[in-house]
Amino acid sequence: MPVTPEQMQAFCETIVRGREANPELSLNDYLADVPRMESLSDVPSGTVVLVRGDTDAKPGKSVGEGDIRLRSMVETLKFGQERGWIQVIFGHIGREPEKSLDKVAARLGELLGCDVPLVEDWLDESSMTVTAAVTEAIHAAKPGGVIVLQNTRKYDIERALWKVKPEDVAGLAPKLAKFANELAEKVGTVYVNEAFSAGSLDASSVAVPAAMERVALGKYAAGEFDGPMQQCLKSALAVFSGIKIDKLDDMEAMISRGTIKQIFASGSLAMAIRKAIGKLDDDPVCLGAAEDPANSKAPWYIPPARVEQAKAIVADGREKGITFTVPCDSIVEDGTAKDELSPSDQQFDIGPKSIAHFHDAVSEFLEQDTKGLVAFHNGVFGMFEDPRFEGGTKAWYPELKRMKEAGVEVYVGGGEGGKALEKYGEESWVTHNFTAGGTVLNALGSEPVPYLAALREAAKG
Ligand SMILES: Nc1ncnc2c1ncn2[C@@H]1O[C@H](COP(=O)(O)OP(=O)(O)O)[C@@H](O)[C@H]1O
Numbered sequence: 001m002p003v004t005p006e007q008m009q010a011f012c013e014t015i016v017r018g019r020e021a022n023p024e025l026s027l028n029d030y031l032a033d034v035p036r037m038e039s040l041s042d043v044p045s046g047t048v049v050l051v052r053g054d055t056d057a058k059p060g061k062s063v064g065e066g067d068i069r070l071r072s073m074v075e076t077l078k079f080g081q082e083r084g085w086i087q088v089i090f091g092h093i094g095r096e097p098e099k100s101l102d103k104v105a106a107r108l109g110e111l112l113g114c115d116v117p118l119v120e121d122w123l124d125e126s127s128m129t130v131t132a133a134v135t136e137a138i139h140a141a142k143p144g145g146v147i148v149l150q151n152t153r154k155y156d157i158e159r160a161l162w163k164v165k166p167e168d169v170a171g172l173a174p175k176l177a178k179f180a181n182e183l184a185e186k187v188g189t190v191y192v193n194e195a196f197s198a199g200s201l202d203a204s205s206v207a208v209p210a211a212m213e214r215v216a217l218g219k220y221a222a223g224e225f226d227g228p229m230q231q232c233l234k235s236a237l238a239v240f241s242g243i244k245i246d247k248l249d250d251m252e253a254m255i256s257r258g259t260i261k262q263i264f265a266s267g268s269l270a271m272a273i274r275k276a277i278g279k280l281d282d283d284p285v286c287l288g289a290a291e292d293p294a295n296s297k298a299p300w301y302i303p304p305a306r307v308e309q310a311k312a313i314v315a316d317g318r319e320k321g322i323t324f325t326v327p328c329d330s331i332v333e334d335g336t337a338k339d340e341l342s343p344s345d346q347q348f349d350i351g352p353k354s355i356a357h358f359h360d361a362v363s364e365f366l367e368q369d370t371k372g373l374v375a376f377h378n379g380v381f382g383m384f385e386d387p388r389f390e391g392g393t394k395a396w397y398p399e400l401k402r403m404k405e406a407g408v409e410v411y412v413g414g415g416e417g418g419k420a421l422e423k424y425g426e427e428s429w430v431t432h433n434f435t436a437g438g439t440v441l442n443a444l445g446s447e448p449v450p451y452l453a454a455l456r457e458a459a460k461g
């Protein structure tokens with residue numbers, strides 16, 4: 001049965017409203033309601049299965065280079081191949097619509113040991129119809145065949161939900177319903193999400209499941225949520241760094257679960273915590289350009305409301321016995337270190353005193369019995385892509401190694417922090433490095449993972 005615009009509206013409103021739609025649900029409640037691959041074991045050979053894949057990868061010259069997300073899909077794709085399904089993978093790559101999945105399709109072919117054709121133009125967006133090229137590719141495929149559709153983000157419909165408010169969903173629902181129904185009719189009504197990192201409100205992840213008869217979470221994604229993510233929920237130490245100030249929401253949610261004993265905050269976002277501590281302890285701190293309203297559009301701007309939020313986090317945290325470790329100096333635009341910022345200074349990295357301070361805080365953390373102790377790290381300590389501002393991040397990864405060697409389970413929450421681990425350390429330095437940044441923060445933090453919410457809604461039927 002095709003999904004009606006009204007049904008699509010209700011479906012997508014739930015996803016867009018996020019936690020507000022179902023405030024009582026935890027990650028594990030979502031996971032409990034999402035069907036797994038085994039539930040599709042009876043899907044017969046020759047069935048066309050739509051797979052939302054983790055295609056945002058940069059495959060290098062040989063297998064193993066830049067293709068970790070593609071390798072993460074192999075078990076699920078083999079599960080389908082063994083059952084003779086024809087799997088049609090669709091997903092995004094980067095944020096530019098013109099980026100191509102040609103290398104991704106080729107690498108998937110190498111990984112699966114078969115030819116994986118790429119369908120370039122698969123949607124006529126003016127009429128919102130799936131093109132004949134897709135039907136032809138499916139007809140040409142044998143049982144076990146795998147097809148890739150070009151970058152979903154070449155079509156505007158993919159990101160139509162990204163910036164909408166719940167009250168605006170109604171206007172988009174007819175288009176989204178047509179899109180999802182076309183895929184259901186011309187491709188298939190069995191849908192698998194094996195895109196662990198695709199945590200945005202892409203239509204392929206959050207609207208298409210509404211038109212599907214059967215849905216399941218892929219094996220890799222399920223394994224990440226059931227395994228390492230469960231361990232992260234037990235973290236005693238959480239390291240939050242980077243530039244995105246909304247990570248304070250996730251810090252708050254993580255603290256509210258009750259396992260956190262220590263917070264390390266670094267990078268640009270730590271300035272909000274530092275300022276908050278200054279206010280609470282009557283020791284004023286200047287954040288320089290980051291608190292100048294003239295910079296309110298900059299990604300590193302710290303709005304007064306975030307400082308207030310940080311104050312509440314620190315005050316509540318201290319009552320619970322949580323300690324907060326923050327930088328005590330900064331590297332500014334000319335590459336020099338400063339203890340205090342002047343109103344015009346911009347912070348780009350933490351300074352040498354902060355590096356030593358974090359080293360000492362790790363030593364202190366390791367003084368306790370480390371058996372069963374879990375640490376979670378997210379983000380980077382400075383603008384590490386520029387060698388002038390990489391010092392803090394570079395010095396931090398050996399600290400993760402030190403913790404792991406002392407018996408702590410150490411998890412890195414993907415994203416830029418994951419890339420920095422590859423640059424300055426080795427995978428073996430930590431217990432697990434997630435292949436996703438945003439998804440991990442949502443799962444551990446303040447908002448449900450959109451695609452899990454969509455799979456849960458779709459599974460309700
Ligand atoms: N002062 C800063 N501190 C931390 N990161 C910064 C800073 N200035 C710029 N950045 C950039 O922000 C990005 C990382 O921040 P963020 O987006 O929060 O991390 P993630 O992608 O892991 O969530 C990096 O590209 C980094 O270079």
Ligand SMILES: O=C(OP(=O)(O)O)[C@H](O)COP(=O)(O)O
Binds near residue numbers: 414438439
């Ligand atoms: O790289 C990704 O996420 P991540 O940077 O959170 O790990 C995913 O492909 C999601 O990309 P998006 O943030 O453009 O939706």
